[in-house]
Amino acid sequence: MLYGKKVSHVPVVERILAPTSEHKALLSILDDSLAIAEFSPDGTLLSANGLYQKLFGYSSAQLSGLHHRVLYASSMSDASACDRLWGSLKNGQAISGQYPYMRADGRLLWLAATYKAVFAADGRVDKVVTFATDVTARVEQERLEHEHTRLISLFAEHSHNALVLADHKGCVLFVNDAVYRLFGYTSQELLGKPLMQLFNSLQAQSTPLSEVLEHLDTGNSYRSEELLYSKSRQPLLCALRVNPIVDEHGAFSHVVCVVNDLTDAKIHEVLQRKALESMAGEAPLAEVMTLICNEVERIAPEVVASILRVDEHCALRPLASPSLPQSFARALDGVVIGPDVGSCGTAAFIGSPVHVRDIENDPLWAPYKHLPLPLGLRACWSTPIKTSAGQVIGTFAFYYREVRDPSEFHKRLVQICTHLCALALERESARLKIRQLAFYDSLTGLPNRNLLLANADQAIASAERNQQSLAVLFIDLDRFKQVNDSFGHPAGDDLLCLIAERLRSEAWSSEIIGRWSGDEFVIVLNPCTAAQAVGTVERLQALISMPCDIGGITLMPSASIGISQYPDDGHDMETLLHCADLAMYQAKTRGRGRFSFFSNDMNQLAQERLTLEIALRNALQKQHLQLHYQPLVNLKTGALLGVEALARWHDPVFGHVSPTRFIPLAEESGLIGVLSDWALTQSCRQLAQWRSEGLAVPGVSVNLSATNFHNRDLPRQIIDTLTQYALEPHDLTLEITESVMLDPNPSIMLNLHELHTLGIELAMDDFGTGYSSLSYLRRIPLSTLKLDKSFVHDMEHDAAAQALTRAVIRIGESLNLTVVAEGVENEAQRALLQAQGCEVGQGYLFTRPLSPEQLAEWLKSTACGV
Ligand code: C2E
Ligand code: CA
Ligand code: CA
Secondary structure (H helix, E strand, O other): OOOOOOOOOOOHHHHHHOOOHHHHHHHHHHHHHOEEEEEOOOOEEEEEOHHHHHHHOOOHHHHOOOEHHHHEOHHHOOOHHHHHHHHHHHOOOOEEEEEEEEOOOOOEEEEEEEEEEEEOOOOOEEEEEEEEEEOHHHHHHHHHHHHHHHHHHHHHHHOOOEEEEEEOOOEEEEEOHHHHHHHOOOHHHHOOOEHHHHHHHHEOOOOOHHHHHHHHHHOOOEEEEEEEEOOOOOEEEEEEEEEEEEOOOOOEEEEEEEEEEOHHHHHHHHHHHHHHHHHHOOOOHHHHHHHHHHHHHHHOOOEEEEEEEEOOOOEEEEEEOOOOOHHHHHHHOOOEOOOOOHHHHHHHHHOOOEEEOOHHHOHHHOOOOOOOHHHOOOEEEEEEEEOOOOOEEEEEEEEEOOOOOOOHHHHHHHHHHHHHHHHHHHHHHHHHHHHHHHHEOOOOOOEOHHHHHHHHHHHHHHHHHOOOOEEEEEEEEOOHHHHHHHHOHHHHHHHHHHHHHHHHHHOOOOOEEEEEEOOEEEEEEOOOOHHHHHHHHHHHHHHHOOOEEEOOEEEOOOEEEEEEEEOOOOOOHHHHHHHHHHHHHHHHHOOOOOEEEOOHHHHHHHHHHHHHHHHHHHHHHOOOEEEEEEEEEEOOOOOEEEEEEEEEEEEOOOEEEOHHHHHHHHHHOOOHHHHHHHHHHHHHHHHHHHHHOOOOOOOEEEEOOHHHHHOOOHHHHHHHHHHHOOOOHHHEEEEEOHHHHHOOOHHHHHHHHHHHHHOOEEEEEEEOOOOOOOOHHHHOOOOEEEEOHHHHHHHOOOHHHHHHHHHHHHHHHHOOOEEEEOOOOOHHHHHHHHHHOOOEEOOOOOOOOEOHHHHHHHHHHHOOOO
């Protein structure tokens, strides 16, 4: 056999094996199905058969002399693989394997090849022969399959969902990383374990999961939402899907479980839906917040939720804490935030969450820990609630019953909640702002026309129901245009604000006030008589006309006021306003700072009243009033038991004015304080004087008005006066009327009890005429009931009046009170009263009220007190 540099055309097998003729056919088949090539020991291709040439896409001439390195696709395996191959071959080893090659066109060719050395006679390697078959298609297939598996496992590992694969017996074969992330179980803890064990430990209570697995046999999958628990007992709301896998023979072979954590999404959805629904339904803020707290405590029963607002003065204001006692919220109300004010006050102050693990020992809670500790609350984690602009407007807190940190779950919960709370709070402030804009005047902050009219309509309706009268005041500033023109609009605005403030300070809760337009204001007094209206108007005018400083200039403002009345002048606000407006113009025509009623009669009355008031003021100042004294006597013996001081006023112009006229006037115009002080001092002085003159007057009674008892200094003043005249407290009796029971001022009761404690006697005057409920008799420490003179007047001829006097006398007896019959004018009345068991009387039968001198005379003449 000849070997040349050229590749021979004799089939390689034939040439190598030098076959006998009978093998030639067989060899040619081999030559067709195997790619065969021979290489020199250094790897240079010597010859190759047709299939080899075809697989590589080279002609035999191109192949000849090519080094094996050129054919081998070293990029597919490590570069040294080829060298190692040849190293082994040189040592005479036969090598088999699956190798990558590069075709002439650059495509990859996989061959299952065997390389074998052929030895020369001297034992050296003569050449290397390779036999190969094309396995490119199979390798490619395998590669694709391998890639597929790789992608699938990548997918499983990185899935957010927890995946569990089990065999048909429910034995766990595979779990992905998400199982650990979600439930806290490692794959070692689960692999090979029964699937049920995992789910049983996850489940809150056994739900149909066990049945589910049994039913998987039937080829049906199962899906549901379950409340599962992690290894650390954290509740997780999960979507669970269990699918059976069936093998090619239709037999149930595996189970795939997909668990999806819905907790956040679900909580978000439920909380958000409920809170938003409630907000959309215009529920009050506190209700929305309570709902959020309740929902949170339902989802996480281990926490106690509390929401506080931070007001414009940086003080905490409780909004909701449904599981805490009200006293807790009250104690926090108004606490100003700061760097060491519990969890919430501090969180609000620094603008980030504050967690106090151990309330008992944390200095932040030192001044407040007496609140949570008795309730068993040991830790408090508070998160500020912020507006979208980052301003702190509230706090959201979790209290814990043990010393602990918040869980991841709690953190997510709070994130959702603070967001909703911020929304609700911002919405509330927007609503208030809109309300402010819609119903309040932006300059003065007073109600605007809209709100004023709405309030007035309500007031008219209530006056109609209660058959009361009501007054509408139309107030117009005098010379306001001049202020604007001379000092500029800002000064005008300042003046309007100041006047608004003055009006507001005078108006109390039952009054309605508003800015009508420009320099016009409206006040509705409800209920209100003409006389009361005059009193209020005078006070208002006095207040408005106080000098004020506007931009460095002292102004003397004044206002003209028009008054109309319901029902006399109109039945609706439009008419009443129109009348009040006309009345105001009328007032202006009479000069500045005046008032006028719409109706003429009223004007006249008001005018008279005004002059009378001026006269009374004058009389009080000049001590022109006098006191007369009417004795209280024992009905049986005629003995003197005391005297009642009654005010008398003789005016040079008006003549004798009855106290039934000037006392109400004094009450309405604020003069009653001065009048009563005078009456008290005068009575005490007189009593002391009589005694010093040797007249045994047992005591004096002084009439006081309800407003006198507003003054908390009254007891001290009275004691001072008594001391000044060396009198004992029981020398003085104060007569009050049932009207004190209609006055809600709390000072009244305090004063009455204090006076009683001091030993001063209290008498209920005009008993039987006023207040219907008798229950007050037990609440006021009285010593005397004064039976009203109207009963005494009627009793002679009226059986019903007699029954009433008898009843009053019985009430007095049963409550251990002295009953004094007023207005005893004749002997018949005296006898009847005495027969009924009444012991004390007062009236013309004994004497009219007398001047001090007259009383002394009377005493001497009757000799009853001497
Ligand atoms: P009052 O406290 O019920 O005083 C008794 C009134 O009955 C007195 O009227 C007295 O003159 C009158 N009176 C006495 N005996 C008889 C009688 O036999 N027949 C009739 N028809 N009347 C009799 P007066 O002095 O006109 O006082 C009227 C009311 O003015 C008093 O009623 C009292 O409520 C009030 N008042 C008088 N002085 C003062 C005072 O200094 N301060 C206060 N706050 N009120 C006073
Ligand atoms: Ca009286
Ligand atoms: Ca009386």
